Amino acid sequence: MKKLSVLFITIGALLLFVSAFLIFKQQDFLAHALTSEGQVIQLVQTRSGTYSPIVQFESHRGEIHQISSTSSSKPPAYDVGEKVTVYYESYDPEGGEISGFFSLWGVPTILGSIGLGFILIGTVFIFLLSDKSRLLKKLKVSGIRVQAQVESIQLNHSIVFNGQHPYRVFAKWNDPHSGEEITFVSVNLWSDPSDQLTSEYVTVFMDKDNPQKYVMDLAAAVNGSNNKEQLA
Numbered sequence: 001m002k003k004l005s006v007l008f009i010t011i012g013a014l015l016l017f018v019s020a021f022l023i024f025k026q027q028d029f030l031a032h033a034l035t036s037e038g039q040v041i042q043l044v045q046t047r048s049g050t051y052s053p054i055v056q057f058e059s060h061r062g063e064i065h066q067i068s069s070t071s072s073s074k075p076p077a078y079d080v081g082e083k084v085t086v087y088y089e090s091y092d093p094e095g096g097e098i099s100g101f102f103s104l105w106g107v108p109t110i111l112g113s114i115g116l117g118f119i120l121i122g123t124v125f126i127f128l129l130s131d132k133s134r135l136l137k138k139l140k141v142s143g144i145r146v147q148a149q150v151e152s153i154q155l156n157h158s159i160v161f162n163g164q165h166p167y168r169v170f171a172k173w174n175d176p177h178s179g180e181e182i183t184f185v186s187v188n189l190w191s192d193p194s195d196q197l198t199s200e201y202v203t204v205f206m207d208k209d210n211p212q213k214y215v216m217d218l219a220a221a222v223n224g225s226n227n228k229e230q231l232a
Contacts (some may be wrong), residue, residue, distance in 0.1 A: 004161070004190055005129065008122030015115030022108040029097075029102070033087040034060055038098070040082045051076035052163060057086045057091040067094065071102040117144065136215040139205035147201040148173040148184050148216075153194055166190050169218065171202050175211070186216040193218065 038057030045051055050072035058064055067086065070076075078084065087104075088096030098102055104137035149173035155160065155165040168225035175181050184204050197218075 001211050002221065005122045005125035008118045008125065008129035011116030012120075012122060015118065019095075019108040019115060021042070022111070023211060024109070029089070031086060032089065033096075034090055035099075036060070036082050036088065036096075037087050038067075038086040040078045040080050040084060041066070043076050043078070043080060046072050048072075050074040053078040053084075053098070055084055057093075057096070059088065060090065061163070063093065065093040067096045067098070069098050069100075069103050070130060071100070071106045079160040103115075104160050108195055117121060128187075132215055135213075136217065139207065139213075139215055142208075143205045143214075146206065148182075148204045150197065150200050150202055152185075153192070156188055159188060163191070167192055169193060169197075169202065169216065171204065171216065173204065182192050182211050183212055184216050186218055189218075191202045 008033075036057045036059060038055040040053045041056045042054040043051045044054060051074060052072035053069050053076070054066055055069070056064060056066045065088075067088075083098035086096045087099060102109075135209075150171050151170045153167055153169050156168050157165055159166055168188060169186035171184045171186075173184065174180070175182060184206075186202075204214050204218045205217060
């Protein structure tokens, strides 16, 4: 899970970098661009069913040019015949852009939002790992250590990343005092632990006053240091 957290944060940082680069590039374009009044002459339907406007405008040289918006929407954001402002560079009128938030800033905004989302998820994962690590250290000192029997290893279908679901280990333990059967569930694991577990029992540290407050220590039940690092 540590590797997944780092991956999320890395992807998020890269997306934010690309977003910042595109914003800087767009600001530079607008600072040097010429403007002209254009008119929407056609709405082109994309494969996704959205509509992109085709705009015709006259450059500073008196030449007529047509450009297609880099953004599309459904319903269309523009009407045929509608007047719009066009930004273009004097040496490349065909590379002009329509004055509109999504036309100018849509891509960096989307990339930045996704990047922030990835960083947030990665940070939450790290926080949860740190919280579990602190709880494990605390319960090793003040909690109760029990051996729970592994019942099953199941996919957690409530979480999906890159088309994959994480695994969870389910183990049961009978309280000798109350006779109550307690089920323990591990943290989410992104590799199948079936072949890594060397015992049918796993160690669980739990709060002596609250059995629902526990940590399953899978590192003690796997074979090999690399696997221990993955499951801890």
